[in-house]
Structures are given as C-alpha cells and as structure tokens.
Amino acid sequence: MNVDRRSFLPRLVLVAPFVAAFVGASASAQTSPPVRVRIWCEGETSTSAYPEGVDAALADGLSRRPDLQVTRGRLGDPHAGLRDGDLDATDVLVWWGRARHDEVPDERAQAVATRVREGRMGLVALYASCGSKPFRLLMNSMPCEPGSWREDGRPEFVAVKAPEHPIAAGVVPFTILKSDMFSEPFAVPEPETIVFVSNWERGESVRSGLTWSVGKGRVVYLRTGPESFPVLFHPSVRRSIANAVVWGARRS
Incomplete structure (x- = not known):
C-alpha cells in the first residue's frame, strides 16, 4: 500500500502523545509497589477446616495476587506479632480473632489504631474480629457485637x-453452603457503606460487609470466616477480602 509521506507525518504527530501516554501508564502500573499486607491471627483454629491455620488459608488466597506482598503474625509471636517495625512496613492489616481478644496487649492494640487514624495503615477485620481491641478502639469503644449467633453450619446467602x-468488584450474590450465623442488631457506628448483607433460612440478617473512614485511615469489616467451616476457600470470599485489602490501602 502506498502512503503519502506528507499526510502520514501529521497523523503520526497527532497519535504520538496518545502512544506515549499509554506506554507511560503501563510502565507506571508495572513499577507500582505491591500492597504490603500483614495477616494477624490468634493461632488457634479447627484442624478439620484449616489444617495449617486460618492465617495460612488467608495467605494462600492473597499471595496469588501479584500486587500483594504478604507477611504473617500471630498472638504467640514476640510483641504479639505486632512489632512497631512490622506495623510500619504494613499498608493493610488483616485481623482474624475470635476468643483471645483480651490477650492482645493494650499498647499493641493502640499502636494499630493510631496508625490507622493517621492514615499509615488500613484495617480489614474478619469474622469475630469485630470484638478485637483495635477494631473497638476505632469504633469509639462500642460493643461491636451481633444481636445473636449460632454455629449450626447452615447456608449463608450473601x-x-x-x-x-x-470491595464488590467482580462479586455477585453468592451462597456459602456451611457457615455460622450472626444477626442484627450489630452494635457498630453507622457505616460509610454497606457492601454486603447476609441472610439465613430462619430469617436472620446481618450487615456483613461494612466500611468506615476513621481519621485519615480506612476500616473494613467482613463478617464471614468462621474457623469451623472452610469458608475462606470460597472464591467470592477470597475476592472480597482481596478487594478490601486494596481499598484499605487506598489503591485503585
């Protein structure tokens, strides 16, 4: 095909800025540092659901994302797994706790809450972590407890x-075949956004995906994730947690 050089050059001049912008955006995306995620867990779980622990299941899901860099800490680690150096190297802290909230040192809980308020770190609280010390500090010390609960392994409709x-990107309504139940009233401050609501066969309902802006930081609560059932392997649960991590880190 013959091309008139006189008409080709002006077109090239017009197209060049768009090509440069695209190349620049691609290079920027490739060089963007990963979100530094720290998974914190009590370290006691049901071996029938998570033989290697809840934190291992969470790490397995999040580590599959090339844009996330995952580390882990447990209550039994030095400084309860919450050393200042580890927290300072964290963009988002994913917290899973249930029965040992009181064992977390007050000073370490305050260190987490302070960093969130200052916008240095986001917090994603899972399951019964609504009762954890850092979460309650960020929720103005409200009870942060559901109205009732039961552990009977019935389906949860999200x-x-x-x-x-x-946080809902790529997530459509889904069913968890075996889970436990939380119900309203859920004693937390009014959320910024209600992302998910869970329902059960007996008519119970709870706001199960909530967000808040606290100071300069972001806080997410995702209800699902009991250790008695392998909920954390569910694809939609994994996607929503990963989405929450990226949102909590203020990444697009």
Whole structure:
C-alpha cells in the first residue's frame, strides 16, 4: 500500500502523545509497589477446616495476587506479632480473632489504631474480629457485637448491596453452603457503606460487609470466616477480602 509521506507525518504527530501516554501508564502500573499486607491471627483454629491455620488459608488466597506482598503474625509471636517495625512496613492489616481478644496487649492494640487514624495503615477485620481491641478502639469503644449467633453450619446467602463499591468488584450474590450465623442488631457506628448483607433460612440478617473512614485511615469489616467451616476457600470470599485489602490501602 502506498502512503503519502506528507499526510502520514501529521497523523503520526497527532497519535504520538496518545502512544506515549499509554506506554507511560503501563510502565507506571508495572513499577507500582505491591500492597504490603500483614495477616494477624490468634493461632488457634479447627484442624478439620484449616489444617495449617486460618492465617495460612488467608495467605494462600492473597499471595496469588501479584500486587500483594504478604507477611504473617500471630498472638504467640514476640510483641504479639505486632512489632512497631512490622506495623510500619504494613499498608493493610488483616485481623482474624475470635476468643483471645483480651490477650492482645493494650499498647499493641493502640499502636494499630493510631496508625490507622493517621492514615499509615488500613484495617480489614474478619469474622469475630469485630470484638478485637483495635477494631473497638476505632469504633469509639462500642460493643461491636451481633444481636445473636449460632454455629449450626447452615447456608449463608450473601447479597451485594453496593455493587459499585471497589470491595464488590467482580462479586455477585453468592451462597456459602456451611457457615455460622450472626444477626442484627450489630452494635457498630453507622457505616460509610454497606457492601454486603447476609441472610439465613430462619430469617436472620446481618450487615456483613461494612466500611468506615476513621481519621485519615480506612476500616473494613467482613463478617464471614468462621474457623469451623472452610469458608475462606470460597472464591467470592477470597475476592472480597482481596478487594478490601486494596481499598484499605487506598489503591485503585
């Protein structure tokens, strides 16, 4: 095909800025540092659901993402797994706790809450972590407890109430075949966004995906994740947790 050089050059001049912008954006995306995620866990779980621990299941899911860099800490580690150096190297702290909230040193819980308020770190609280010290400090020390609960392994039906929110990206309504139940009233401050709501066969319901802006930081609560059932292997649960991590780190 013959091309008139006189007409080709002006077109090249017009297209060049768009090509440069695309190349620059691609290079920027490739060089963007990964989100530094620290998974914190009590370290006591049901071996029937998570033989290697809840934190191992969470790490397995998050480590599959090339944009996430994962480390882990446990209550039994020095400084309860929450050394200042580890927290300072964390963009988002994923917290899983259930029965040992009181064993977390007050000073370490305050260190977490302070960093979140200052915008140095986000917090993603899972399951019964709504009762943890850092979460309650960030929720103005409200009880942060559900109205009732039961552990009978019945299906949980999760509705997406804010499909436009980044935490819901790629998530459609889904069912967890075996889970436990939390119900309203859930004693937390009014959330910024209700992303998910869970329902059960007996008519119970709870707001199960919530977000807050606290000071300069972001806090997410995702209800699902009991250690008695392998919920953390569910694809939609894994996606919502990964989305929450990225949102909590203020990454697009």
